[in-house]
Amino acid sequence: MQVDPERHSRLVRAITDAGLDAIICSSATDVLLCTGYWPVMSMSLSVVTADGEVHAILPEDEQELADATSGAELLTYKPSSLDDISNVGTRLGAPLAKVGRRLGLLNSKVGIRVELSVQPEPYVVSANFHHSLTGLISSVLPQTTLLGCDDLLENQKAVKTKSEVAHILESVHLASYGFGAAKSGVQPGLHEPQVASTVQSAFDCASEGSPVQRSYGSFFCMSGPNSAKAGAAFARTRYRKLQGGDLVMIHANTCADGYWTDITRTYTVGQPTLRQREIGSAIDEARRAALDVIQPGVAARDVDEAARSVMRAHGFGEAFTHATGHGVGYAAANANSLPRIHPCSPDVLEEGMTFNIEPAAHFDGYGGMRHCDVVAVTGTGCKVLTDF
Amino acid sequence: MQVDPERHSRLVRAITDAGLDAIICSSATDVLLCTGYWPVMSMSLSVVTADGEVHAILPEDEQELADATSGAELLTYKPSSLDDISNVGTRLGAPLAKVGRRLGLLNSKVGIRVELSVQPEPYVVSANFHHSLTGLISSVLPQTTLLGCDDLLENQKAVKTKSEVAHILESVHLASYGFGAAKSGVQPGLHEPQVASTVQSAFDCASEGSPVQRSYGSFFCMSGPNSAKAGAAFARTRYRKLQGGDLVMIHANTCADGYWTDITRTYTVGQPTLRQREIGSAIDEARRAALDVIQPGVAARDVDEAARSVMRAHGFGEAFTHATGHGVGYAAANANSLPRIHPCSPDVLEEGMTFNIEPAAHFDGYGGMRHCDVVAVTGTGCKVLTDF
Numbered sequence: 014m015q016v017d018p019e020r021h022s023r024l025v026r027a028i029t030d031a032g033l034d035a036i037i038c039s040s041a042t043d044v045l046l047c048t049g050y051w052p053v054m055s056m057s058l059s060v061v062t063a064d065g066e067v068h069a070i071l072p073e074d075e076q077e078l079a080d081a082t083s084g085a086e087l088l089t090y091k092p093s094s095l096d097d098i099s100n101v102g103t104r105l106g107a108p109l110a111k112v113g114r115r116l117g118l119l120n121s122k123v124g125i126r127v128e129l130s131v132q133p134e135p136y137v138v139s140a141n142f143h144h145s146l147t148g149l150i151s152s153v154l155p156q157t158t159l160l161g162c163d164d165l166l167e168n169q170k171a172v173k174t175k176s177e178v179a180h181i182l183e184s185v186h187l188a189s190y191g192f193g194a195a196k197s198g199v200q201p202g203l204h205e206p207q208v209a210s211t212v213q214s215a216f217d218c219a220s221e222g223s224p225v226q227r228s229y230g231s232f233f234c235m236s237g238p239n240s241a242k243a244g245a246a247f248a249r250t251r252y253r254k255l256q257g258g259d260l261v262m263i264h265a266n267t268c269a270d271g272y273w274t275d276i277t278r279t280y281t282v283g284q285p286t287l288r289q290r291e292i293g294s295a296i297d298e299a300r301r302a303a304l305d306v307i308q309p310g311v312a313a314r315d316v317d318e319a320a321r322s323v324m325r326a327h328g329f330g331e332a333f334t335h336a337t338g339h340g341v342g343y344a345a346a347n348a349n350s351l352p353r354i355h356p357c358s359p360d361v362l363e364e365g366m367t368f369n370i371e372p373a374a375h376f377d378g379y380g381g382m383r384h385c386d387v388v389a390v391t392g393t394g395c396k397v398l399t400d401f
Numbered sequence: 402m403q404v405d406p407e408r409h410s411r412l413v414r415a416i417t418d419a420g421l422d423a424i425i426c427s428s429a430t431d432v433l434l435c436t437g438y439w440p441v442m443s444m445s446l447s448v449v450t451a452d453g454e455v456h457a458i459l460p461e462d463e464q465e466l467a468d469a470t471s472g473a474e475l476l477t478y479k480p481s482s483l484d485d486i487s488n489v490g491t492r493l494g495a496p497l498a499k500v501g502r503r504l505g506l507l508n509s510k511v512g513i514r515v516e517l518s519v520q521p522e523p524y525v526v527s528a529n530f531h532h533s534l535t536g537l538i539s540s541v542l543p544q545t546t547l548l549g550c551d552d553l554l555e556n557q558k559a560v561k562t563k564s565e566v567a568h569i570l571e572s573v574h575l576a577s578y579g580f581g582a583a584k585s586g587v588q589p590g591l592h593e594p595q596v597a598s599t600v601q602s603a604f605d606c607a608s609e610g611s612p613v614q615r616s617y618g619s620f621f622c623m624s625g626p627n628s629a630k631a632g633a634a635f636a637r638t639r640y641r642k643l644q645g646g647d648l649v650m651i652h653a654n655t656c657a658d659g660y661w662t663d664i665t666r667t668y669t670v671g672q673p674t675l676r677q678r679e680i681g682s683a684i685d686e687a688r689r690a691a692l693d694v695i696q697p698g699v700a701a702r703d704v705d706e707a708a709r710s711v712m713r714a715h716g717f718g719e720a721f722t723h724a725t726g727h728g729v730g731y732a733a734a735n736a737n738s739l740p741r742i743h744p745c746s747p748d749v750l751e752e753g754m755t756f757n758i759e760p761a762a763h764f765d766g767y768g769g770m771r772h773c774d775v776v777a778v779t780g781t782g783c784k785v786l787t788d789f
Contacts, residue, residue: 040529053634053637054634093724096745098737098746100517101519101737127531127532127533127536128490129489130529130531131444131489134524134525134526137521137522137654137734138522139522140517141517141518143428143518143530143532144513144514144532144534144535145515145516147532204609206606206608210601213598217594218592218595221592221594246441246442246444247524247526266525266526335481347526348480349486355483357484358486
């Protein structure tokens with residue numbers, strides 16, 4: 014097991030280019046990026062140096078998972094004990110001091126996250142460092158200068174390595190089991206939680222025999238007028254009963270070992286009406302228009318405009334209330350994840366970027382339709398990772 | 402709709418006693434504590450002043466949920482727009498400045514969380530402020546002195562109001578649907594994800610007709626030798642097939658509108674063996690011993706010792722590897738949530754405290770058994786909230 018060499022060389026170059034000696038991360042997806050290990054409880058730290066050293070400090074409970082996925086040098090600590098009631102913040106001090114000494118970080122410039130970020134959750138509970146990471150590092154490495162490295166991390170996450178794209182494909186593969194159960198699961202008379210639960214079960218049982226250690230995440234069902242509200246920043250399954258003629262949106266944010274999906278499909282209860290076929294045609298056409306322009310060097314806002322102009326031409330410009338996409342993989346649902354496929358985006362596409370393309374139309378009181386794919390930029394165009 | 406008057410008066414008194422003019426919170430359960438509103442995306446702030454003002458700043462997408470549950474003064478902001486790509490950290494500045502001016506916080510002492518905390522997750526993705534909350538407040542309220550209020554918040558969360566206990570009971574009620582499906586769901590030949598999924602579905606569909614806006618959370622299944630690993634800080638459903646003679650642990654961390662449960666039941670595949678009956682008897686006895694001593698004024702460590710001494714007497718002292726319990730309600734799985742029912746705990750029980758009692762025995766390579774209840778301290782003893 015070794016750390017992904019492509020990611021390792023990019024990270025080390027970025028740390029060097031930023032004039033840093035090291036970066037220290039605590040957020041689960043940041044630790045995954047740096048080490049290949051996806052922490053369960055977010056009680057772990059990763060340290061990557063400009064010299065190419067990669068260390069992770071983790072609770073001993075998680076060592077089995079880290080051993081299976083990471084080539085980092087691992088240091089474990091006991092997250093709790095019957096002998097004292099000190100908390101994790103205190104318990105991290107000694108191993109961090111040890112790593113700091115071992116890596117010569119006593120008089121160094123260290124990058125940490127300082128800005129607000131939106132992150133997918135690795136478990137039902139997570140540690141949150143609030144402001145304490147600064148204090149922790151300063152207490153054990155008092156001569157260290159701390160600097161923000163938020164942009165460095167976000168830029169690294171935007172462009173995936175070949176190995177990371179393969180992980181995202183595996184994640185999409187598991188999610189596809191859920192969608193495989195969706196079409197037949199959408200039946201009049203069922204309530205939204207019943208439909209969501211059928212789809213969720215198909216996903217939850219799909220990891221059988223897969224190389225994935227932990228698959229996780231949620232499927233949502235939004236029907237009829239509730240599907241019109243799916244343009245919000247979050248999805249929500251309510252208690253509505255499906256009725257003939259409904260639009261029914263099934264939305265997934267799922268992951269495999271920390272690599273996330275953001276996928277939506279829309280179904281109809283019974284045969285689609287003329288209006289539904291018209292909306293569906295516009296969305297299909299907008300999707301193809303966006304996919305057609307994706308290639309390295311293209312402005313992300315031009316991809317948005319390709320989809321948006323089709324929606325406008327069909328009279329659905331006002332109904333397409335959100336951006337055409339955003340970075341996906343290390344992020345799930347996060348409009349600010351790079352690249353932003355947004356009318357005002359300054360981002361330029363590069364090979365290896367993965368993001369969603371989600372043309373949609375929302376009509377208050379009636380319903381909404383969205384088709385959300387995850388795509389990867391290739392050398393000459395793009396590959397739809399969600400080709401089901 | 403008003404803010405829970407019992408909580409409101411306790412919070413205001415605590416803010417005053419701490420010499421603070423206000424507290425500003427961003428973590429989802431902290432905002433819930435202060436306002437009754439449980440944020441979806443953790444992109445909300447609550448402000449409570451020593452004068453008794455309670456404000457929440459939230460994304461406009463979440464207003465419907467906040468209106469239904471909170472008596473706080475609500476200010477909304479647009480979390481995203483097609484007209485610019487600024488992020489949430491930036492968008493929160495203007496409404497926070499407005500609240501600060503309105504509440505006279507320009508030259509005040511404001512409490513915020515600074516320490517690491519372990520929090521249950523409200524959604525599949527969440528905003529994390531990292532170190533930026535300090536910067537945000539300082540930029541819009543530059544004369545403000547920021548002080549840590551971690552202990553204030555943890556102490557407030559430890560002792561629930563009558564209304565909060567009722568919310569936790571509703572949460573337990575929804576979780577009980579999952580456990581209702583567990584006994585018949587534990588069958589030889591099924592894999593752990595199939596059992597977990599059956600139980601999860603029963604929970605996910607239970608909120609039908611309930612007053613709860615959002616129920617959420619996970620059920621886990623750990624069988625045979627995997628159940629021996631359940632003493633870890635986290636639960637994990639693996640891919641093992643259930644076999645006759647197995648111990649099978651079903652563990653839940655679920656919530657209803659932000660009030661969390663932490664519940665475990667252990668089943669056997671087929672009739673329990675003599676060894677399993679012996680372990681089960683010891684755990685039952687340890688549980689009763691702990692429940693018997695719980696009342697206001699009792700040292701939390703004496704509750705731990707009541708359970709632990711029974712386990713020792715049965716020869717299972719070494720197998721009971723973790724503390725007897727910890728605070729539950731605003732917390733799910735967090736060994737440091739107050740009160741800590743732990744051999745070294747300095748905590749003293751008070752009426753309204755809610756926590757789990759989870760005597761257990763783990764045997765590497767064989768299996769583990771745990772019975773985890775949620776209880777509330779009453780005026781004269783305790784009430785088991787998970788009486789199923």
